[in-house]
Amino acid sequence: xxxxxxxxxxxxxxxxxxxxxxxxxxxxxxxxxxxxxxxxxxxxxxxxxxxxxxxxxxxxxxxxxxxxxxxxxxxxxxxxxxxxxxxxxxxxxxxxxxxxxxxxxxxxxxxxxxxxxxxxxxxxxxxxxxxxxxxxxxxxxxxxxxxxxxxxxxxxxxxxxxxxxxxxxxxxxxxxxxxxxxxxxxxxxxxxxxxxxxxxxxxxxxxxxxxxxxxxxxxxxxxxxxxxxxxxxxxxxxxxxxxxxxxxxxxxxxxxxxxxxxxxx
Amino acid sequence: xxxxxxxxxxxxxxxxxxxxxxxxxxxxxxxxxxxxxxxxxxxxxxxxxxxxxxxxxxxxxxxxxxxxxxxxxxxxxxxxxxxxxxxxxxxxxxxxxxxxxxxxxxxxxxxxxxxxxxxxxxxxxxxxxxxxxxxxxxxxxxxxxxxxxxxxxxxxxxxxxxxxxxxxxxxxxxxxxxxxxxxxxxxxxxxxxxxxxxxxxxxxxxxxxxxxxxxxxxxxxxxxxxxxxxxxxxxxxxxxxxxxxxxxxxxxxxxxxxxxxxxxxxxxxxxxxxxxxxxxxxxxxxxxxxxxxxxxxxxxxxxxxxxxxxxxxxxxxxxxxxxxxxxxxxxxxxxxxxxxxxxxxxxxxxxxxxxxxxxxxxxxxxxxxxxxxxxxxxxxxxxxxxxxxxxxxxxxxxxxxxxxxxxxxxxxxxxxxxxxxxxxxxxxxxxxxxxxxxxxxxxxxxxxxxxxxxxxxxxxxxxxxxxxxxxxxxxxxxxxxxxxxxxxxxxxx
Numbered sequence: 001x002x003x004x005x006x007x008x009x010x011x012x013x014x015x016x017x018x019x020x021x022x023x024x025x026x027x028x029x030x031x032x033x034x035x036x037x038x039x040x041x042x043x044x045x046x047x048x049x050x051x052x053x054x055x056x057x058x059x060x061x062x063x064x065x066x067x068x069x070x071x072x073x074x075x076x077x078x079x080x081x082x083x084x085x086x087x088x089x090x091x092x093x094x095x096x097x098x099x100x101x102x103x104x105x106x107x108x109x110x111x112x113x114x115x116x117x118x119x120x121x122x123x124x125x126x127x128x129x130x131x132x133x134x135x136x137x138x139x140x141x142x143x144x145x146x147x148x149x150x151x152x153x154x155x156x157x158x159x160x161x162x163x164x165x166x167x168x169x170x171x172x173x174x175x176x177x178x179x180x181x182x183x184x185x186x187x188x189x190x191x192x193x194x195x196x197x198x199x200x201x202x203x204x205x206x207x208x209x210x211x212x213x214x215x216x217x218x219x220x221x222x223x224x225x226x227x228x229x230x231x232x233x234x235x236x237x238x239x240x241x242x243x244x245x246x247x248x249x250x251x252x253x254x255x256x257x258x259x260x261x262x263x264x265x
Numbered sequence: 266x267x268x269x270x271x272x273x274x275x276x277x278x279x280x281x282x283x284x285x286x287x288x289x290x291x292x293x294x295x296x297x298x299x300x301x302x303x304x305x306x307x308x309x310x311x312x313x314x315x316x317x318x319x320x321x322x323x324x325x326x327x328x329x330x331x332x333x334x335x336x337x338x339x340x341x342x343x344x345x346x347x348x349x350x351x352x353x354x355x356x357x358x359x360x361x362x363x364x365x366x367x368x369x370x371x372x373x374x375x376x377x378x379x380x381x382x383x384x385x386x387x388x389x390x391x392x393x394x395x396x397x398x399x400x401x402x403x404x405x406x407x408x409x410x411x412x413x414x415x416x417x418x419x420x421x422x423x424x425x426x427x428x429x430x431x432x433x434x435x436x437x438x439x440x441x442x443x444x445x446x447x448x449x450x451x452x453x454x455x456x457x458x459x460x461x462x463x464x465x466x467x468x469x470x471x472x473x474x475x476x477x478x479x480x481x482x483x484x485x486x487x488x489x490x491x492x493x494x495x496x497x498x499x500x501x502x503x504x505x506x507x508x509x510x511x512x513x514x515x516x517x518x519x520x521x522x523x524x525x526x527x528x529x530x531x532x533x534x535x536x537x538x539x540x541x542x543x544x545x546x547x548x549x550x551x552x553x554x555x556x557x558x559x560x561x562x563x564x565x566x567x568x569x570x571x572x573x574x575x576x577x578x579x580x581x582x583x584x585x586x587x588x589x590x591x592x593x594x595x596x597x598x599x600x601x602x603x604x605x606x607x608x609x610x611x612x613x614x615x616x617x618x619x620x621x622x623x624x625x626x627x628x629x630x631x632x633x634x635x636x637x638x639x640x641x642x643x644x645x646x647x648x649x650x651x652x653x654x655x656x657x658x659x660x661x662x663x664x665x666x667x668x669x670x671x672x673x674x675x676x677x678x679x680x681x682x683x684x685x686x687x688x689x690x691x692x693x694x695x696x697x698x699x700x701x702x703x704x705x706x707x708x709x710x711x712x713x714x715x716x717x718x719x720x721x722x723x724x725x726x727x728x729x730x731x732x733x734x735x736x737x738x739x740x741x742x743x744x745x746x747x748x749x750x751x752x753x754x755x756x757x758x
Binding site: 002005006009012015022029030031032033039053054055056057075077115136137138139140141142143144145147148149150151152154155156157167169170171181182184185187188190192194199210215216217218220221222223231240243244 | 353364381383385386387408410412413414415416429436438439440441444445452453455456457459460461462463464467507520523524525526529530533534537538539541542543546547551556579582583586587714752753754757
């Protein structure tokens with residue numbers, strides 16, 4: 001009798017939704033490592049060890065200059081951390097990674113060792129979207145991992161609906177887009193049309209290395225290097241894919257819904 | 266049977282010199298391949314290799330009952346050749362692909378149109394098949410869908426509720442994966458292999474690593490093969506559980522839907538225990554694996570696995586106990602066994618038609634030579650069968666993992682795979698959770714990739730979904746689609 005079974009099961013399990021953001025955030029997997037930090041001052045003179053191991057060429061170093069790491073391209077594979085002889089690149093263990101401006105993901109310059117966390121929407125937009133945000137998701141060359149870890153926010157453990165955030169079936173019903181994938185040429189027209197169909201004012205959120213920079217497919221003729229050249233982007237959430245907690249943090253940060261939790265410092 | 270084949274034989278995860286592969290004029294290759302397919306072989310891959318201004322065709326066959334693969338090729342050919350599709354439907358998408366990639370026309374092909382090529386800012390879909398008649402109407406869905414899923418276009422020809430014909434047009438996800446592999450492997454190659462189809466990271470990464478190891482004439486250390494096998498089953502568990510939940514959701518059976526959505530995440534977190542990434546990125550590398558699974562970690566993994574498996578079992582029991590669910594799953598979206606054979610269906614969709622098709626069993630490579638997973642087969646070919654196969658495979662994968670985690674393999678986790686041999690062809694098949702993942706690599710004189718062919722199981726199986734919809738109510742499209750849950754980007758490459 002599944003009816004009785006499911007009722008007993010529910011009674012036994014109680015509420016399975018996590019207390020976050022009122023309570024503590026769930027722990028990232030211990031091998032995840034979180035965001036990266038670049039202390040370029042620690043780089044040995046002329047050292048290039050991290051540059052060739054990066055699959056997406058996210059790291060560069062001009063002769064005599066500091067090492068520069070683009071977290072928007074980063075797949076968080078940690079190859080550079082293993083290659084670095086002086087611990088100039090380290091993991092912070094921090095799940096918070098969403099930024100408002102693309103350049104806030106560039107690490108390495110003095111004072112920019114870590115990413116610059118997103119600030120919330122202000123004034124009218126926060127009033128409009130702060131307690132009710134409807135998003136249309138567009139996968140534009142996404143491999144189904146960013147999509148899956150966005151989808152997971154709808155499950156009982158995360159319960160995105162409790163924040164008034166919902167994914168809707170039509171751009172006409174939406175307040176914005178959540179884009180995954182590098183924006184393939186094959187999806188460019190569909191993305192433009194979807195964006196145009198969303199009534200203004202509207203938001204665009206780019207999730208994952210592909211949507212931010214092209215990720216592993218950067219500079220492919222068949223794709224764009226992310227969403228930014230096609231539509232204006234308001235929030236960048238890096239990762240390959242970003243952990244669901246990182247995506248949720250980004251959404252809540254944007255809507256200024258983290259009042260009792262860890263705000264941008 | 267296979268001993269008499271004129272093709273060159275090779276086992277899964279091995280290589281052979283390009284020069285040793287027998288060659289015929291294209292028309293003769295088509296005839297020879299047709300003969301082998303009639304004798305029970307299956308077409309794993311059919312692709313072109315440019316040579317000078319011409320193209321060689323390559324046929325990769327699987328003799329599942331004989332546990333062997335076979336390969337043959339044509340002499341360089343231009344213009345056209347008599348289509349294999351005319352007699353063997355399973356070649357139809359491959360021949361469209363060859364035409365699109367190399368301009369070689371399969372003469373007599375009944376539906377020659379683009380596969381994934383982009384024309385301007387959208388795929389070159391071509392003309393759709395139309396059913397004419399005053400009562401017939403057309404329904405167009407996509408590319409952007411109502412949920413959080415990948416893009417594709419579905420064109421239905423309907424008479425009232427009944428679907429007479431469904432044509433599926435893809436290509437929206439085309440990222441140029443195969444083109445980028447030429448001259449490789451490159452720095453980004455491994456990451457691209459891990460994202461060919463993001464929910465199948467382990468299977469595609471393992472196939473790619475295996476191809477590179479086979480090209481160098483070796484294999485990864487056994488401990489790495491063991492760990493890859495564990496990660497592969499974790500991937501299967503996560504996806505099968507998610508699919509059961511999604512199927513339950515589509516028939517409004519919320520207890521299983523809610524439970525499976527969460528448990529799927531639990532399985533992904535077990536993969537993240539291995540390597541930090543919920544999809545297994547960064548774990549598999551040519552020559553082995555990157556992260557150790559030490560004893561304490563393996564013990565925790567096993568404990569958490571047992572809990573997740575018990576939760577899944579309970580959620581699945583609710584599903585199978587509910588007459589309302591069975592009523593919605595049974596006799597919906599049926600693919601008949603003869604159709605499945607004809608179109609070359611693979612993986613769980615094939616097994617749900619009663620076909621015994623499982624690379625782990627038919628063409629064991631890596632750790633599957635030493636540890637077997639029983640093949641799950643269910644007759645019926647309907648949504649019920651595809652859900653049932655998933656449910657049973659969850660049990661089998663669970664048993665396999667319990668056994669493997671209890672008896673770890675000693676040794677190194679990584680060894681330098683060595684340099685790929687020049688002018689050599691290597692093949693790796695891996696049974697991903699959807700089915701057969703096939704990677705074929707051909708090296709040039711310097712040992713770099715001259716041609717790299719990827720066949721995701723979805724490449725074979727999208728046709729199965731189209732057939733499943735025939736005669737079905739259009740309102741059943743969502744459960745039919747979920748019951749296959751095919752990859753768009755794996756197809757589009």
